[in-house]
Amino acid sequence: MDFALSTYYPIFLFLLVVVGFAVSALVATHLLGPSRRTPVKQMPYESGMDPIGDARQHFDVKFYLIAILFLVFDVELLFLYPWAAMYPWASGPGEPSSYLPGEFQSLVFWEVLVFLLSVVVAYIYAWRRGVFRWR
Amino acid sequence: MGALQGTCAYLILAERKISAWAQDRIGPNRVGPWGLLQPIADGIKFLLKEEIIPSHVDKLFYIVGPAIALSTALLAFSVVPFGPTTPPPVLLDRRTDEMVEKSRIPLAAEEREHILSLSFIIQTPKMYQDSPRGRVWPQTETEEAYILAADRAYSNAKDIDSYEDRLEAYNSAYNRSPKDYNLGILENIQYVIAPHIDIGIVFNFAIGSLAVYGIVLGGWSSNNKYSMLGALRSSAQLISYEIPLGMSVLGVMLVSGSLNLETIIDYQVKHGWNILYQPLAALLFVTSVFAECNRLPFDLPEAEQELIGGYHTEYSAMKFALFFLGEYTHMITTSFLVVVLFFGGWEVLPWLGLPGGLGGVVVKLAVFAFKMCLFIVFYMLVRWTVPRFRFDQLMGLTWKVLLPLALVNVVCVIFVKQFQLTEWLLLPLSLGMLIFIAALTLYMPRQRSRAPVRFSGHVASGPPAYVHDEAALD
Numbered sequence: 001m002d003f004a005l006s007t008y009y010p011i012f013l014f015l016l017v018v019v020g021f022a023v024s025a026l027v028a029t030h031l032l033g034p035s036r037r038t039p040v041k042q043m044p045y046e047s048g049m050d051p052i053g054d055a056r057q058h059f060d061v062k063f064y065l066i067a068i069l070f071l072v073f074d075v076e077l078l079f080l081y082p083w084a085a086m087y088p089w090a091s092g093p094g095e096p097s098s099y100l101p102g103e104f105q106s107l108v109f110w111e112v113l114v115f116l117l118s119v120v121v122a123y124i125y126a127w128r129r130g131v132f133r134w135r
Numbered sequence: 136m137g138a139l140q141g142t143c144a145y146l147i148l149a150e151r152k153i154s155a156w157a158q159d160r161i162g163p164n165r166v167g168p169w170g171l172l173q174p175i176a177d178g179i180k181f182l183l184k185e186e187i188i189p190s191h192v193d194k195l196f197y198i199v200g201p202a203i204a205l206s207t208a209l210l211a212f213s214v215v216p217f218g219p220t221t222p223p224p225v226l227l228d229r230r231t232d233e234m235v236e237k238s239r240i241p242l243a244a245e246e247r248e249h250i251l252s253l254s255f256i257i258q259t260p261k262m263y264q265d266s267p268r269g270r271v272w273p274q275t276e277t278e279e280a281y282i283l284a285a286d287r288a289y290s291n292a293k294d295i296d297s298y299e300d301r302l303e304a305y306n307s308a309y310n311r312s313p314k315d316y317n318l319g320i321l322e323n324i325q326y327v328i329a330p331h332i333d334i335g336i337v338f339n340f341a342i343g344s345l346a347v348y349g350i351v352l353g354g355w356s357s358n359n360k361y362s363m364l365g366a367l368r369s370s371a372q373l374i375s376y377e378i379p380l381g382m383s384v385l386g387v388m389l390v391s392g393s394l395n396l397e398t399i400i401d402y403q404v405k406h407g408w409n410i411l412y413q414p415l416a417a418l419l420f421v422t423s424v425f426a427e428c429n430r431l432p433f434d435l436p437e438a439e440q441e442l443i444g445g446y447h448t449e450y451s452a453m454k455f456a457l458f459f460l461g462e463y464t465h466m467i468t469t470s471f472l473v474v475v476l477f478f479g480g481w482e483v484l485p486w487l488g489l490p491g492g493l494g495g496v497v498v499k500l501a502v503f504a505f506k507m508c509l510f511i512v513f514y515m516l517v518r519w520t521v522p523r524f525r526f527d528q529l530m531g532l533t534w535k536v537l538l539p540l541a542l543v544n545v546v547c548v549i550f551v552k553q554f555q556l557t558e559w560l561l562l563p564l565s566l567g568m569l570i571f572i573a574a575l576t577l578y579m580p581r582q583r584s585r586a587p588v589r590f591s592g593h594v595a596s597g598p599p600a601y602v603h604d605e606a607a608l609d
Contacts, residue, residue: 015206
């Protein structure tokens with residue numbers, strides 16, 4: 001399928017409208033609302049307690065691990081999407097036939113299975129290493 | 136977009152009414168009859184309330200955060216077709232220039248050159264003189280005739296259905312006659328903000344996942360411990376649930392062979408709804424969508440009892456409203472997606488076919504909106520039915536249960552498609568997996584946690600009783 005940037009013009013236009021709405025709403029509330037500042041209002045709200053220390057402290061390394069694993073699986077998904085869209089499917093009335101020539105079909109099938117298997121190996125490894133255990 | 140904002144506002148009212156009903160209260164009833172004007176009053180209050188920007192925040196990100204949250208949610212909506220856009224994408228010819236080149240047509244050199252320059256995507260004849268794709272449309276009847284002749288020659292040579300054959304089959308399958316294509320205004324309106332986006336659902340996921348930025352920026356820049364915790368939890372949750380979300384859709388893509396949302400609906404109109412074939416994928420998708428929207432069983436990022444407001448603790452006035460609107464827009468978008476992917480889009484009931492003609496368009500729109508509303512109500516009922524998870528349970532659910540299930544589902548679909556098995560085989564497979572996993576969770580031995588959590592002040596008495604259950608999902 002050929003790519004035409006003009007297909008995406010409505011999205012750009014919509015983006016402009018959306019950002020315009022967000023910005024104008026923020027500006028409007030800034031102009032319309034009252035502004036009476038007191039020291040208490042300016043404090044972080046932590047259920048009425050005076051905050052102790054800064055909020056930006058160390059946090060659990062688990063979050064990094066999750067982020068890295070997410071990258072692995074999300075990139076895998078990105079590889080699979082084009083394949084899924086090109087995959088041979090039954091041609092019914094009015095449906096176009098497959099993109100893939102017949103001789104490639106079983107090759108691609110096994111290749112994808114091997115690909116999924118490699119991901120599963122990584123997944124099992126991560127599980128055994130306790131990445132999914134939250135304490 | 137205005138309609139979307141209005142829907143959001145009234146969804147909030149609906150949410151409050153349903154909450155009230157669930158808790159045996161009355162709910163908002165002061166502004167207007169049955170509180171119907173409440174959303175408008177809320178909007179005005181959001182505008183007129185004092186906007187507090189605390190002194191300790193990172194001002195730029197603090198302001199940008201809610202704007203990102205709202206714009207990404209709204210932008211993700213732009214590919215959702217809420218009505219039939221014509222022409223049906225199924226009809227687009229998928230041949231390349233090269234393939235046309237190979238078809239031996241007896242044409243003069245310059246004529247042939249001309250046809251090739253059209254780059255050849257045939258749409259329904261005489262339908263759109265100015266196609267959104269611009270350059271691909273045959274401009275005159277002569278050109279159209281040439282293209283159709285080329286197509287016929289090519290199809291005969293290759294022994295495949297020609298474009299006209301497919302068009303006829305399509306028309307008969309949909310109960311439409313060619314004259315329907317020349318119908319009036321309603322059929323010619325594009326019921327989608329950005330039509331003909333072939334990557335449809337990928338675009339939706341891509342933009343939707345940008346919403347994490349809004350939340351993380353908002354939470355981090357607030358410089359408040361509760362906001363920070365909320366943002367952290369939220370980012371971990373959103374990215375984790377994105378994987379089962381995307382993977383459950385993979386099964387749908389495989390059977391319908393397209394990322395375009397309309398093509399997926401067309402497929403379901405012909406073959407029956409996807410929920411009938413892949414109930415497991417539908418369940419995974421709905422579960423992940425709940426988490427993506429921060430709806431109640433998964434609303435850890437803003438668990439009121441633990442984190443005050445979560446990432447938007449420090450926000451007030453319109454900035455808070457933007458977060459709120461973004462969340463509800465996300466709800467609407469995802470309900471539409473569930474309907475499109477698994478519940479046959481604008482088809483009334485499976486195998487009923489689509490009503491044609493002018494009235495048909497209205498019926499389709501109404502059916503689609505009705506299904507969407509059903510899902511919204513479902514969202515709200517679940518909120519008052521299922522209690523909130525603990526964070527370790529939340530992460531365990533996606534990584535240890537949903538992800539393997541989604542993988543197995545995809546593999547099943549691949550096998551069924553590859554060996555040309557009937558798609559009904561997917562239904563028992565799906566249900567079997569569901570029962571298997573249910574049995575597994577019921578009978579799994581409850582192991583003790585390997586390293587008991589120690590709370591300060593409780594060291595001598597050991598971990599509290601509920602910690603023993605913690606490893607149930609391990």
